[in-house]
Amino acid sequence: MTYIGQPVKRVDGYDKVTGKAKYAAEFNVPGLTYGYVVSGTIAKGKITRIDSSRALAVPGVIQVFTHENRPHTAWFDINYKDLDAPPGSPFRPLHDAQIKYSGQPVALVVAETFEVARYAASLVVVEYNEEAHETSLEANLDEARDPKSGMADLLKPKPPKPRGHADKALAAAPVSVQTHHVHGPQHHNPMEMFGTTVVYDGEQKKGKPHFTIYDKTQGAPSSQLYVKQIFGFSSDQVRVISPYVGGGFGSGLRPQYQLFLAVMAAKELKRSVRVTLTRQQMFTFGHRPETVQDVALGASADGTITALKHRAVGATSQFEDYTEVVVNWSGMLYDVPDTTLEYQITPLDLYSPLDMRAPGGVTGDHAIETAMDALAYELKMDPVELRLKNYSEKDWTVGDKPYSSKELRECFRQGAERFGWENRNPEPRATKRGNVLVGWGMATGIWDANTLPARAEAVLTVNGKLRVSSATADIGTGTYTIMTQIAADTLGMPIDDVIFKLGDTDMPLAPFQGGSFTAATIGSAVKQVCTDLGKKLFKLAQKSKGSPFYDADYDEVRFADGHMRLKKDPSVTMPLIDMVALNGGRSVSETSTSIVNPLKTSNYSRHTHSAAFVEVEVDEDLGTVTVTRAVSAIAAGRILNPRTARSQIIGGMVWGISSALQEDSKMDHRYGRFMNHNLAEYHVPVNADIHDLDVIFVEEHDEIVNPLGVKGLGEIGLVAMPAAIANAVWHATGKRIYDLPITLDRVLY
Amino acid sequence: MxxxxxxxxxxxxxxxxxxxxNPTAKFIGGGTNLIDLMKENIEHPTRLVDVNRLPLGGISELPDGRLRLGATVTNAETAYNELVKTRYPLLSQTILAGASPQLRNMATNGGNLFQRTRCYYxxxxxMPCNKRQPGSGCAAIGGYNRIHAILGTTSGNADATSPTACIATYPSDMAVALAALEAVVQVTGPNGERSINFADFHRLPGNEPQRDNTLEANEIVKSIDLPxxxxxxxxxxxxxxxxxxxxxxxxxxxxxxxxxGNTITDARIALGGVAHKPWRKPEAEQLLVGKAATPENFQLAADxxxxxxxxxxxxxxxIDLAKRAIVRALGEATN
Known part of the structure; x- marks a missing residue:
């Protein structure tokens, strides 16, 4: 292979750094109008009065949409369900007078300019009848219940039934630890705010209006489906385009309310409309839910874990049962005979939570892996040794299946060696550097390695170039680049002659980008379609007059350097561009669906693994924590592009530092409202917070997960970091801090 | 907006x-705070009067040894100015601890004095806020007040429903150093020129939390003079x-x-992030004068x-963190 495995530079890099790459709110058309959202201010109750008269009086204002005058939309809940909707009744913007959460959109002002819309929005008067609300998870833990079942269970399995008697085993264990963990809500906050530009293309077929929608989304097909269902459009009336996404982290997995509002306004006004949210409004939809966890571990003196309990309660909204996989990971990592894993949710007067990078995984991992660290100390065992002692060779949570591949031991070995772990003094508070305490901590990480079905198209163009497309997204991860590499290698073409396109509902259907499954899923589809196109080209060549391939089978040829060649006699060759002539001068295209063989994959538990090693400095007098260096060793199957892969893992590690030390959406429960709703007060790391980060990809071959052997990297870089940092803080200070984020006041008091 | x-x-x-x-006009320097406040619908000036063309630039030495910082000089220019760096390294260091390079490139010295609080409410x-909407109450009291004031709020103001309660802090870094250096703010207005000692420039919330400082209506800052x-x-x-x-x-x-030697002969300690203005207490500073630079003496001053x-x-x-910070800072300053 020429390109797969090589550090190919981002094919979209030039367009991004020169500003040529356009994002949803940057597509301009003549006559564009601008919508500005008025956000509600109470957590629960009813709107008793909305007065838009002053807003409507502002020159340039076209309309103010509220629940009182909004156009008709679909009646049934099912129409509002996007492809990532949890069980329940999805939120409907401007549906009625009911307020379900603070920050809910209550009006849309549409005007000829953005500035006029924004000003007029400030003149809309909304009066409410407030009702008592509940937004505190910790105050409502007794309301926790089992989540409803639904489609979401497919990718988010519920915990397995308890096995053995964990309580009994715990009581009998000579060594045990019990830990309690709380982390607050977090908001994704991608750099690009949510925005939708709806271009009204006028009435086209049979007098039906057509809309071209530029949406910030991790799945254009999901946005299209949502809009079609709600507004009663057919597929040929709505095209959703999303070529670039300025960060997603899960926030774009579901259509956000600006999409609904922009389409509603465009349809009603028969005008093109753009609606963008403000940074403050980025705190008015999905988020990582506040979660409370308890872990108990019991072990025999030799370090064998004999009892494992992990219980989690996450917050959700009153209208949907959002769930995460929080506790199952503990069972996957440690095959303990007496285990109880429990997960429940508590509905609160909030918007539904939404998958945020490593949803549930980073939450649960933080709890189990900090508890493991505490257990290691109680046992006087090295934390790595304890993990090796209890290394799981099979996944009992899905019925004792072996792992399709699991090079976690190698992660421990290489990570520890790179970090210098063998020099660690097991005692806390033992290392000082100047006047700061130094601590070393580690943790294991695990994430899913799924491959979903997807479609792709490949075209050999009349110019002899290869164009491949699929309606997936690239949220900055490098999808454009790695798909170009796969296509180029599969058909043996120079990479400059290959172009990959995505983010358009006119392209073959693909799942949204998320769950770390895009490289595997779309990669498989691209390989499949290029292989199928190759077969088609072979047939064309074979049929041609006097073909040198007349007697050959497809298996006997290979594609390289823009040519098809006989394997046994490479001098027998035909340039791919000649196939266009053989096709009557027309391009040659193929569309394929890739589906991994479920008979093969379902017998295995398929996961990525990691080991994170972290050094922190803690200024004990002032409570400040600095992550001075970190090493992540990753086992994630084949690495398609070490440059973009490393970038993915580094990003995940920075997220880990962020989650461990800084991120926290603070709510004032008296008002049920997030208060630090801007990037000045909702902290994420700056360059000065990030020091030496090192990434190791351990070699891992996996013939099971998919034909490419690719497992995905979107989340695994994050999972182990918060636990490793918390463990390092303990090692530095001797203080166990089980809540996140570890701010200086938590270190001091 | x-x-x-x-x-x-x-x-x-x-x-x-x-x-x-125009009583609803406002001066604008770098606009690094005012524009945000306008976007967030907190400030509503009907006219912006840009001060950047006024002859209030430059950093110059005065005959009596003082240094004059023009009101329209940017924070970045000030921090990197050779005279400031060599004669007032504390000010240079403090400015560079604030904001980001992009903001410091825009923000002016005069404008810095008029930053408004970062109180979430x-x-x-x-939200109710006596500073934004006088008489509406103070939601920060009893709310999420991690970033709020611990000094100068007066215990009588501790009621969230009080029409004058306010526990906001003043956010500037630069002003904390100016307080320690005992800068003097030169202003001019309808009643002519006057000098305001830095300690008197910003004010405590008192009964008018909407007022951040003692500048009179229609006055303008011309310069900040450093002794x-x-x-x-x-x-x-x-x-x-x-x-x-x-x-x-x-x-x-x-x-x-x-x-x-190891004896302190003069001491200035100014705190930021703890009050409605940069906080100094001469009595605490006096405790250090004539004393040895020891952790024990630092602790007495901090307490x-x-x-x-x-x-x-x-x-x-x-409260405790501030004491720790004072002890550490005194230690660093004497090393």
Whole structure:
């Protein structure tokens, strides 16, 4: 292979750094109008009065949409369900007078300019009848219940039934630890705010209006489906385009309310409309839910874990049962005979939570892996040794299946060696550097390695170039680049002659980008379609007059350097561009669906693994924590592009530092409202917070997960970091801090 | 954001005239705070009067050894100015601890003095806030008040429903150093020129939390003058915050000392992030004068400085944190 495995530079890099790459709110058309959202201010109750008269009086204002005058939309809940909707009744913007959460959109002002819309929005008067609300998870833990079942269970399995008697085993264990963990809500906050530009293309077929929608989304097909269902459009009336996404982290997995509002306004006004949210409004939809966890571990003196309990309660909204996989990971990592894993949710007067990078995984991992660290100390065992002692060779949570591949031991070995772990003094508070305490901590990480079905198209163009497309997204991860590499290698073409396109509902259907499954899923589809196109080209060549391939089978040829060649006699060759002539001068295209063989994959538990090693400095007098260096060793199957892969893992590690030390959406429960709703007060790391980060990809071959052997990297870089940092803080200070984020006041008091 | 007009006068008289004829006009320097406040619907000027063409630039030495910082000089120019760096390294260090390079490139010295609080409740127009909407109450009291004041709020103001209660802090870093250096703010207005000692420039909330400072209506800041004494040998600015840059101080300390051997002969300690203005207490500073630079003496000063501090729940940790910061800063300044 020429390109797969090589550090190919981002094919979209030039367009991004020169500003040529356009994002949803940057597509301009003549006559564009601008919508500005008025956000509600109470957590629960009813709107008793909305007065838009002053807003409507502002020159340039076209309309103010509220629940009182909004156009008709679909009646049934099912129409509002996007492809990532949890069980329940999805939120409907401007549906009625009911307020379900603070920050809910209550009006849309549409005007000829953005500035006029924004000003007029400030003149809309909304009066409410407030009702008592509940937004505190910790105050409502007794309301926790089992989540409803639904489609979401497919990718988010519920915990397995308890096995053995964990309580009994715990009581009998000579060594045990019990830990309690709380982390607050977090908001994704991608750099690009949510925005939708709806271009009204006028009435086209049979007098039906057509809309071209530029949406910030991790799945254009999901946005299209949502809009079609709600507004009663057919597929040929709505095209959703999303070529670039300025960060997603899960926030774009579901259509956000600006999409609904922009389409509603465009349809009603028969005008093109753009609606963008403000940074403050980025705190008015999905988020990582506040979660409370308890872990108990019991072990025999030799370090064998004999009892494992992990219980989690996450917050959700009153209208949907959002769930995460929080506790199952503990069972996957440690095959303990007496285990109880429990997960429940508590509905609160909030918007539904939404998958945020490593949803549930980073939450649960933080709890189990900090508890493991505490257990290691109680046992006087090295934390790595304890993990090796209890290394799981099979996944009992899905019925004792072996792992399709699991090079976690190698992660421990290489990570520890790179970090210098063998020099660690097991005692806390033992290392000082100047006047700061130094601590070393580690943790294991695990994430899913799924491959979903997807479609792709490949075209050999009349110019002899290869164009491949699929309606997936690239949220900055490098999808454009790695798909170009796969296509180029599969058909043996120079990479400059290959172009990959995505983010358009006119392209073959693909799942949204998320769950770390895009490289595997779309990669498989691209390989499949290029292989199928190759077969088609072979047939064309074979049929041609006097073909040198007349007697050959497809298996006997290979594609390289823009040519098809006989394997046994490479001098027998035909340039791919000649196939266009053989096709009557027309391009040659193929569309394929890739589906991994479920008979093969379902017998295995398929996961990525990691080991994170972290050094922190803690200024004990002032409570400040600095992550001075970190090493992540990753086992994630084949690495398609070490440059973009490393970038993915580094990003995940920075997220880990962020989650461990800084991120926290603070709510004032008296008002049920997030208060630090801007990037000045909702902290994420700056360059000065990030020091030496090192990434190791351990070699891992996996013939099971998919034909490419690719497992995905979107989340695994994050999972182990918060636990490793918390463990390092303990090692530095001797203080166990089980809540996140570890701010200086938590270190001091 | 409301519609507004824009003027860019080239003389102080014309600038003052703009304000005289339009009571809802506002001066704009770098706009690094005002524009945000307008976007968030907190400030509603109908006319912006750009001060950047006024002859208020430059950094110049005055005959008596003082240094004059022009009101329209940017924070970045000031921090990197050779005279400031060599004569007032404390100020240079403090400015660079604030904001980001991009913001410092825009923000002016005069404008820095008029930064408004970062109180969450002040910024959220759906919330009661006596500073934003006098008489509406103070939602920060009893709310999420991790970043709020512990000094100068007076215990009588502790009621969230009080029409004058306010526990907001003043967010500037630069002003903390200016307080320690005892800068003098030169202003001019309808009643002519006057000098305001830095300690008197910003004010405590008292009964008018909507007023951040003592500038009179239609006055303009011309310059900030630094007295000759620059504490070049023994100084430090320590800023504690939730990330390493681009975050407002939970607690900050500016220290300037004069030493004779290991004995402190003059001491200035100014705190940021703890009150409605940069906080100084001469009595605590006096405790250090004539004393040896020891942790014990630092602790005595710190305890004295924080005596009477009041916590409001989430911010109560700041009382002890401020003492720790003072001890550390004094230690750093004497090393």
């Amino acid at each position: 409301n519609p507004f007009t824009y003027a860019r006068p080239d003389s102080v008289d014309k600038a003052l005239g703009e304000l005289r004829t 002040f910024y959220d127009t759906s 000759a004494k620059g504490f070049t040998e023994n100084h430090t600015y320590l800023k504690l915050r939730d990330r390493s840059s681009y975050a407002f101080a939970l607690v900050s300390v500016a220290v300037g000392l004069e030493m004779a 004295n400085l924080l005596a009477g501090a009041i916590g409001y729940g989430h911010n109560t940790f700041k």
